[in-house]
Amino acid sequence: MADQSDVWLVVPVYNEAQVIADVVRHALETFPNIVCVDDGSRDGSADAIRTSGAHLVQHPVNLGQGAALQTGVEYARSQPGAEYFVTFDADGQHQVHDVLKMLERLRAEPYDIIVGTRFKGDDSHIPLIKRVVLKTVVAISPRLRKLKLSDAHNGLRVFNKKVADEMAITLNGMGHASEIVEMIARKDWRVTEEQVEILYTEYSMSKGQSLINGVNILFDSALKTSSRR
């Protein structure tokens, strides 16, 4: 297996004490560098991370997943030798072999960032409502169509140092996925996507964000002021 010591996994964690240690241990078999950002969890996630062998960065208060990702990226990009970065979900729905596949492409091909997509190939395992909503988002977003991206809200992303250095997520909550797409367009990052499989376990289904939260995301994105860019 190739040496993965220049790769950093960024895992935002919020109340995932049940599963986080297993997820991290499993990922550590392949990737030696993992930073877990505990976003003010109240269920002992931090202790679970301490036993797992990952780096722990702890928000003193709950800030939201977008803020946690940004914190993790800032921590990882300041580590010596860090060249490639992966955003990885804490609930075990992402798979290490997908990450390896994406990293291989990022190393070999001229891209800055590769995002996971659930919609290349067979997507029948995705819950129907989720499929309809996510596809609608893509259909009505000119930016996504221009970038030829089919899945804006996939948490699995692999990117290089350039992208990590320029990454500046300002939406603390769940609006960060659209914000990252917007950054890709604005900063001209070379982007492509890769087919990944998301494991919809009962646990991840119960933790996943509800579709009604899309209303919040739309609202936050619409009222984002330009002065902050």
Add this chain to the structure above:
Amino acid sequence: MLIQFLLIIAVVLLLVLFLRHHGTTKTAAGVKIGFVLFMVLGAVAVIRPQWVSMIAEVVGVGRGTDLMLYGLIVAFGFATINTYLRFKELELRYARLARAIAIRSAETPAATDPEKSAA
């Protein structure tokens, strides 16, 4: 009716200006000037209600009270958006502060895992 145009144009203009220039000194000053104007208009409306009625007649609302109500609704809307944006900005600063603290007190696995630090 004239009032419909005035209200819609006021709302659209303010919204665009707001979202584009929020957070600059100019807008902050603009908001304050707007607030003072609003207070002055309120005082005038109390002292000389017939003036308000005259303006209302001109723009096509009918009664001065209705004009005041419309004005109030627009002002309230913008006060709300202003507060919302201010909160978002504060949230962002607060996140940066928390992030700085978090990164400063990061724990590496060697420091937390007794097995590894012993080895």
